[in-house]
Amino acid sequence: MTTQWFGERVERREDQRLLTGAGRFLDDAGHDALGVAFVRSPHAHARITGIDVADALDVDGLVAVYTWDDLPGRLADPLPLLIPHPDLTHPRTQHALARGEVNHVGEPVAMVVADDRYLAEDAADRIVVGYEPLPAVVGIGPARSAEHLVHADVPGNVAAVTTQELGDARAAIAAAPHVLEFDLAMERSLSSPLEGRGVHARWDADDQRLRIRTSTQTSTGVRAAVASIFGLPDVAVEVITPDVGGGFGTKVVHPYPEEVLVPWAARTLGREVKWVEDRYEHFVSATHERGQEHHVRVGFDDDGVILGLDVEFWHDTGAYTPYGIVLPIITATQLPGPYRHRHYRVTFTSLYTNTVTCTPYRGAGRPQGCFVMERTVDRIGEELGLDRAEVRRRNLIGPDEFPYDFGMVFQDGRPLIYDSGNYPAVLEGVKDLVGWDGFAAEREAAAAEGRRLGIGLACYVEGTGVGPYEGGHVHVETNGRVMVATGLTSQGQGHETVFAQIVADELGVDAADVYVTTGDTRRFPYAVGTYASRAAVMSGNAIALAARQVRAKAIRIAAEALEAAPEDLEIASGVVQVRGTPSRGIPLAQVAVLSNPLRYAFSKEAQAATQFASPPDPEVPPVPEDDEPGLEARDYYSPVRSTFAAGMHAAVVEVDPDTGEVDVLRYAVVHDCGPLINPMIVEGQIHGGVAQGVAGALYERLAYDAAGNLANASFMDFLMPYLSEVPTPEIGHLETPSPLNPLGIKGAGEAGVIPGSACLAAAIEDAAGVRIDRMPISPPELWALIGEEAGT
Amino acid sequence: MSDVVRAPSPHDLHEVVVTVNGVTRSARVPARRLLSDLLRHDLRLTGTHVGCEHGVCGACTVLLEGEPVRSCLTFAVMVDDARITTVEGLAGPDGELGPVQRAFRECHGLQCGFCTPGFLLLTTELLARNPEPTDGEIADALGGNLCRCTGYVNIVRSVRRAAELTSEREPPS
DSSP states (O other): OOOOOTTSOOOOTTHHHHHTTOOOBGGGSOTTSEEEEEEEOSSSSEEEEEEEOGGGGGSTTEEEEEOGGGOOGGGGSBOOOSSOOTTOOSOOOOBSSOOSEEOSTTOEEEEEEESSHHHHHHHHHTOEEEEEEOOOOOSHHHHHHTSSOSSTTSGGGEEEEEEEEESOHHHHHHTOSEEEEEEEEEOOEEOOOSSOOEEEEEEETTTTEEEEEEOOSOHHHHHHHHHHHHTOOGGGEEEEOOBOSOOTTGGGOOOOHHHHHHHHHHHHHTSOEEEEOOHHHHHHHSOEEOOEEEEEEEEEOTTOOEEEEEEEEEEEEETOOTTTTHHHHHHHHHTTTTBOOSSEEEEEEEEEOSSOOBOOOTTTTHHHHHHHHHHHHHHHHHHHTOOHHHHHHHHBOOGGGOSEEEEEEOTTSSEEEEOOOOHHHHHHHHHHHHTSTTHHHHHHHHHHTTOEEEEEEEEEEEEESOSSOEEEEEEEOTTSOEEEEESSOOSSSOHHHHHHHHHHHHHTOOGGGEEEEESBTTTOOOOOOSOTTOHHHHHHHHHHHHHHHHHHHHHHHHHHHHTOOGGGEEEETTEEEETTEEEEEEEHHHHHHHTSOBSSOSSTGGGGGBTTSSOOOTTSOSSOTTOOSSSEEEEEEOOSSOEEEEEEEEEEEEEETTTTEEEEEEEEEEEEOSSOSOHHHHHHHHHHHHHHHHHHHHTOOOOBOTTSOBTTOSTTTSOOOOGGGOOOOEEEEEOOOOTTSTTOOOOOSSGGGTTHHHHHHHHHHHHHOSOOOEEOOOHHHHHHHHHHHHHO | OTTTSOOOOTTOEEEEEEEETTEEEEEEEETTOBHHHIIIIISOOTTSOOSOSSSSSOTTEEEETTEEEEGGGSBGGGGTTOEEEOGGGSSOTTSOOOHHHHHHHHTTOOSSOSSHHHHHHHHHHHHHHOSSOOHHHHHHHHTTOOOSSSTTHHHHHHHHHHHHHHHHHSOOO
């Protein structure tokens, strides 16, 4: 009997080392490296009038101070524009160190290298930078009014304007019996992984190789950028991703200035150099997200069926656009959610501000799109006096309507076509789980006790597993160990475990015998990265395909050795055997030995593969023409387009009108990401996503003052939730396979966070009886809204 | 007199002797050296992680004479002669996971693993003084540490499970 690993709650391979303090995070190695500190701008917008480093030179242990003037060649150019787009007419990227002007608080101005970080900070403190402050543009309002400009050569602070349209939304709205028009907004937050960024580099002068360890979501991206900027051959740059203490999007940006400066300093100085971000630096120099303002017009019929939707929105992209306009494109294209739209128009303007650059944070534009769509559906229900779940049901795409083609272009440049799903079943599931139909009585009973309860619901569709591709390499060693490598990186998702499960099934081995390496360019040089809930779909399928090749080869070799027909063989418990006759079998380890014809035996088992071990066929070379030595294979998976996962969240909250406090009493999630490889891990992803969704709805926002100072740049003031603030969600799963990939799977990494603000806004509105049109909402804000409502 | 007494310098080194996980270790460090840096960089016990360096996230929690402290808010020179437990001290001598560690693995109480050492030590201390904590007592004990991955759901489950495993291992006498 063969063990099935796919679908099982397999304990994680990663945990042994992480639980014993034996993990290897960025700062856990390189103890003898030089330390780095950066002088960062205290101004949101200023001209640099001079940099005086004289005082710093007296610090014992100082090794080097660098400013922009010191940077050679392409290192002095602006950093790469990672994702160009035809509509991004005014892209701007930063210099690795500021060149004459700073555009946000936290922008690096000078780099200090010293014997350790303490001394580097001592020296950094003594560097005097002269600034001539310029007017700061902070927030979408001032950016739109463009009284002042972030970049003098970018008119109106406009980086890009994009419009996509399905049908004729404006005509459809004009002809609709009901029309609503309103504004919705969401504020800024940030990924805030517990481990910040960090880079450690070593130049090996003997081998002429640069080895970089960086806490990134894309090691191949860093490698390509560094090789290109430094003019080094790709093979001379090795990028290794160690254990990474969370990413949530912000670590996909590359190269961050530090990712080119630290390797450059290591090469220039001929010393190991390491920089580890502190928490303040993370707040003011790792990327942010979410700040958007939206204007919505919707037309609908008497039944609540949407006839036309016209959305215009303004995206705060911060000081620079290294990641292009991916975020607002995702909002624009994921906003339609699970609903049938015949007429949808969306236009956005991406605006520069003197704040930290915005790039994807888990959810990546979807929480805003979901907030807009779901608040819109709630308003339709309110306007018509219809149950909010019923309005949703009437607009849902039916299970028989897939593939569902929106006639739009998705964030990967591919058509926006939903592959599969069963949205009505998800809706029924979440209604049951939260107790939607019985809630009226519950609310009434609570009201009788003077308590104000409300219920909310929010639906989303998430394009996951975007291309272009990932690859996998599977190698059965002669000791029976199965070594697997894929190029994308891990930040806690359990890739070592789920990829081992996939390979264990494909090869008929124990998952404990499968060893997975991710994010190491030495092991797998072609990869894209971990973002967009894509790792399981992309690398999972690539690894499965590679494992299938290995399996076929193992069976071919074993068939010869056993003198059996290949079709009669199976692999079970690591033994290739005649089906049903385990006595006629050969272990995979031995097949691996036979796959590699030897002159020199290295063990007793290996003697079987040597030249005199068995009489050869004199006419066939030891490695036949169309074969390769070794029991290994490499394969790639590249999808025609994304898969689309979906889900719905529902919450019951209690609002205290005297304090504005919100208590989440129940939180229900029904989620469909296709077949689950490891339900324990998927549930963990949902738990974490829900926590970030609740955080984004009730606690977390980045508070910039008008001068562009980030007023809450610490964990003291940025309210990341503790255990006491996060509800325990009840979770239900649907498993609608994707027709697009061999395993039928969809991504699950980001889903949990997407509908949090939409769902809680609906529930709070229902409980408090006040309009919630911007998130997050704090107790004082809610209290004020309740007071205004009572006063009118 | 003042010409013979040299003013103390921040770079002066001080001998610190600590017993970490039962092993006595020493290092010469400047007065401003944080305990977290002493453990991680001088003693090379990198299991203790630093998440904020201002005492809010709790990732750097270690046990000092059995009590949880934030090693990023503690100077190394303050713990001279003290007894410290770090995450490296929670497994058995043969590397076998202790009950708290096993519970976190079984219940998927960690994802990226960066905050985990702090939670493991808080749980160890909690169960040492309160073998059967209620959910409220678990929240009190762990409610000051941040995790960005798990939403805390499985951390709480892990603590409950750790209580079971601990009582199985050490039946009440």
